[in-house]
Amino acid sequence: xxxxxxxxxxxxxxxxxxxxxxxxxxxxxxxxxxxxxxxxxxxxxxxxxxxxxxxxxxxxxxxxxxxxxxxxxxxxxxxxxxxxxxxxxxxxxxxxxxxxxxxxxxxxxxxxxxxxxxxxxxxxxxxxxxxxxxxxxxxxxxxxxxxxxxxxxxxxxxxxxxxxxxxxxxxxxxxxxxxxxxxxxxxxxxxxxxxxxxxxxxxxxxxxxxxxxxxxxxxxxxxxxxxxxxxxxxxxxxxxxxxxxxxxxxxxxxxxxxxxxxxxxxxxxxxxxxxxxxxxxxxxxxxxxxxxxxxxxxxxxxxxxxxxxxxxxxxxxxxxxxxxxxxxxxxxxxxxxxxxxxxxxxxxxxxxxxxxxxxxxxxxxxxxxxxxxxxxxxxxxxxxxx
Numbered sequence: 544x545x546x547x548x549x550x551x552x553x554x555x556x557x558x559x560x561x562x563x564x565x566x567x568x569x570x571x572x573x574x575x576x577x578x579x580x581x582x583x584x585x586x587x588x589x590x591x592x593x594x595x596x597x598x599x600x601x602x603x604x605x606x607x608x609x610x611x612x613x614x615x616x617x618x619x620x621x622x623x624x625x626x627x628x629x630x631x632x633x634x635x636x637x638x639x640x641x642x643x644x645x646x647x648x649x650x651x652x653x654x655x656x657x658x659x660x661x662x663x664x665x666x667x668x669x670x671x672x673x674x675x676x677x678x679x680x681x682x683x684x685x686x687x688x689x690x691x692x693x694x695x696x697x698x699x700x701x702x703x704x705x706x707x708x709x710x711x712x713x714x715x716x717x718x719x720x721x722x723x724x725x726x727x728x729x730x731x732x733x734x735x736x737x738x739x740x741x742x743x744x745x746x747x748x749x750x751x752x753x754x755x756x757x758x759x760x761x762x763x764x765x766x767x768x769x770x771x772x773x774x775x776x777x778x779x780x781x782x783x784x785x786x787x788x789x790x791x792x793x794x795x796x797x798x799x800x801x802x803x804x805x806x807x808x809x810x811x812x813x814x815x816x817x818x819x820x821x822x823x824x825x826x827x828x829x830x831x832x833x834x835x836x837x838x839x840x841x842x843x844x845x846x847x848x849x850x851x852x853x854x855x856x857x858x859x860x861x862x863x864x865x866x867x868x869x870x871x872x873x874x875x876x877x878x879x880x881x882x883x884x885x886x887x888x889x890x891x892x893x894x895x896x897x898x899x900x901x902x903x904x905x906x907x908x909x910x911x912x913x914x915x916x917x918x919x920x921x922x923x924x925x926x927x928x929x
Contacts, residue, residue, distance in 0.1 A: 572837060575617045575719065575767055577609070577847065578685075580923050581860040584867075585830055585845025586799070587838035588927065589613070592718075592767045594837060595758065595796050599772035599787050600803035605828035605849065606771050607676070608684065609803065610721050612855055613769060614667045615685040617719035621665040624718075632656045665718035668711055670694040672704065672727040684854040701728035701749040708768075709757060715764045724771040725750070726788040747790025754796045770797075800834040806846050812903035813848075813859050825850040858909050858916065862902065864923045871905075871919075878905045880915070883922070889915075 551563045576589035583589055590596050590613050598606040636652050639645040667690075669676065674695055678688050694711075696704050705728070712720055728746050761768050777786040787794070794800070806827030807815040816823065827846045848856040862878075865871035872879045880889045880897040888896040897915075899905040909916045 574837075575613055575620050578612050578616065578855040578857050579847035579860045580857060580864045580920070580927070581845055582609075582830060582847045583927055584864060585832065585842050586801070586835075587842070589616070590767055590769060591798055591837045593762045593765045594798035595761055595768040595770065596799040596801070597770050597772055597787075597793075597797045598801055598803060599774055599833075601774055601805075604803035604805050606803050607723060608680075608849065608854075609828065609830075610723065610769055610771055611681050611684045611686055614669065614681075614691065614719060614721060615687075617667050617767065618664075618687050618690065621667075621718040625659070625664045628659055629656060632659070662716055664690075665716055666690065666692050668692045668694065668717050668720040670696070670704065670708060670720065670722045672696055673723055676723070683852075700731040700734050701746050702731055704728055705749055705753040709753075709760060712757070712760055712764055712766050712768065715766075717764070717766045719767045719769065722768070722770045724773060725793075726773050746788060747792075750789045751792045754792050758796060794834070797834060798836045800832075802831040802833050804829040804831070809848065809850070812901070813856075813906055814903075824852070825856065857920075858906055859902075861916065861919055861923060862905060862909070864926075865919055868923065868926050870922050876901055878902060880905075880919075 551565075554563050555561050573592045574586075574589040575592060577583050577586070598610055600606055632652050632655060636649055636656075639649050639652075667686075669691055671693060676693070681688050681691075694707065699707070708720060708722065711717060725746060728749070730746055730749050733745070757768065772787045772789060774785040774787055777783045806829040808818060808820045808823035809825040809827065810816050810820065810822070811824050815827070826849055828849050829846045830844070832840065832843050832845075848859040850856045862871060866873060869885050870881055870883075872881055878899045878901075881887065882889055888898065890896055897908075899908060909919070
């Protein structure tokens with residue numbers, strides 16, 4: 544054993560944790576996906592776990608809706624994670640069998656199984672500092688609100704709320720925590736003074752302390768922390784149109800920052816319309832990657848389709864991704880659904896080629912044909928992982 548190995552061993556022994564390891568085996572890059580394939584394409588798979596991310600933008604740009612979409616998929620991810628862990632332990636116990644020499648290992652696995660069962664499925668926590676969360680809209684988007692933990696601060700200061708977040712994540716039983724939103728936290732010094740007095744620094748002070756504490760906790764507990772932020776006009780810098788509250792130290796904390804804006808309106812035929820269109824059924828949510836440390840920074844701009852009655856419209860986005868990868872080909876206004884070889888058209892049960900006059904007819908067909916939708920989605924997912 545080398546001197547360095549001895550030092551590593553002593554450090555880990557002193558702090559009772561494997562904080563010094565060889566290689567990068569601990570550095571996982573698991574992600575909670577968006578429902579939209581287009582959003583997953585833009586972010587290389589979604590929001591990273593064990594990292595801290597920021598959604599920011601003007602009002603009505605889709606920040607909260609996108610955060611709720613991530614919350615829904617985090618619940619699915621946590622359920623699958625829980626079931627897979629129990630299944631792995633069950634298979635391991637069966638593999639060891641009833642041999643007496645393996646009894647100690649079996650007992651340890653049973654204890655681990657009991658511990659996981661007692662802990663249950665990791666939860667999604669939503670800190671609604673704005674007190675504006677619409678639970679009906681959350682359910683429309685697919686969130687299991689009955690199993691989501693909702694925190695609604697009343698007269699707690701920023702320091703108290705941030706400490707609450709640290710304590711909740713430290714529990715180790717949280718898959719995702721959403722803070723909505725940063726500027727709504729009121730520091731103690733401002734909370735205690737009267738309205739006549741001017742205040743300086745704002746929430747930047749508590750956030751600077753919070754930033755230095757939270758990052759290793761999020762990493763150790765394998766939790767995703769998503770912070771929603773607003774934008775302010777930067778009147779001091781003519782070359783920078785906006786700024787975000789929370790101070791400059793906060794920006795260094797984020798592994799992923801996404802700027803949201805409201806895009807074009809959508810009519811009932813999934814056709815983009817101008818902003819003065821009177822009867823939209825949805826709109827495009829525009830996403831701009833302002834910073835990423837979890838993927839290549841080559842996909843700066845993207846969007847996904849949001850419908851007001853059903854939420855994220857993945858069918859429309861799947862079609863757009865299939866056009867990109869040529870699983871669907873377009874000639875004029877005609878859309879052709881192709882086989883995996885990209886050369887021949889898929890045929891229906893009657894042997895007729897799948898071709899459609901306009902995107903609206905293609906969307907209607909895929910809505911009715913779940914098998915085709917799942918096949919196209921699987922093809923796109925494979926390409927996204929490449």
